[in-house]
Amino acid sequence: GVELVEEFARGFRSDFLRAGYVTFDGILALVRRLLGSKGFPGVREILRKQHDYILVDEFQDTDPLQSEIIRKLAEDDHGKLVPGKLFIVGDPKQSIYSFRGADIIAYEGLRQQILDEGGEKVILRTNFRSHGKLIDLVNAAFSRLIVQNGRLQPKYHAIEPASDAVQKYEGPAIEAILIEDAK
Numbered sequence: 001g002v003e004l005v006e007e008f009a010r011g012f013r014s015d016f017l018r019a020g021y022v023t024f025d026g027i028l029a030l031v032r033r034l035l036g037s038k039g040f041p042g043v044r045e046i047l048r049k050q051h052d053y054i055l056v057d058e059f060q061d062t063d064p065l066q067s068e069i070i071r072k073l074a075e076d077d078h079g080k081l082v083p084g085k086l087f088i089v090g091d092p093k094q095s096i097y098s099f100r101g102a103d104i105i106a107y108e109g110l111r112q113q114i115l116d117e118g119g120e121k122v123i124l125r126t127n128f129r130s131h132g133k134l135i136d137l138v139n140a141a142f143s144r145l146i147v148q149n150g151r152l153q154p155k156y157h158a159i160e161p162a163s164d165a166v167q168k169y170e171g172p173a174i175e176a177i178l179i180e181d182a183k
Helices: 002-018 024-035 042-050 064-074 104-116 132-145
Strands: 054-056 086-088
Touching: 024 042, 024 064, 042 064, 054 064, 064 086, 064 104, 086 104
Parallel strands: 054 086
Antiparallel strands: none
């Protein structure tokens, strides 16, 4: 039973690929397979040499497969990250794409590997969009709501306004409008 289904699935995937139909996840799987291929060992080396630096923004939204591809491109032949090659930027508090496979554990795994191999952690605290009164409210609320929970939720880091951030409009900095019995 299972062998027959597996054989059908392999054939279907092969026909699907030959016809030029590849899903986003399929592309990622093909890239990972190519980067680890014994049949094409030079591909990973060529890509590693083409890119001196790799910057991944919004890293909290990557899935384990994407993280593995990034690792393969940033590592040397011994599986160690090339110093200074990989820069990741991400805020695990903003990870909202778990339905697409984003995995905070994968995020933490690569982040920890970078730190273990001599990388630096830099916390970006300055908010260039909001003034101090609004940021004070955000910090007061979220410092209580976001509580560290192992590798699933990091601790809250307070943000601060840019030195030239001022409230541009007169009146209250925050206005709450409560609606009762809303339907």
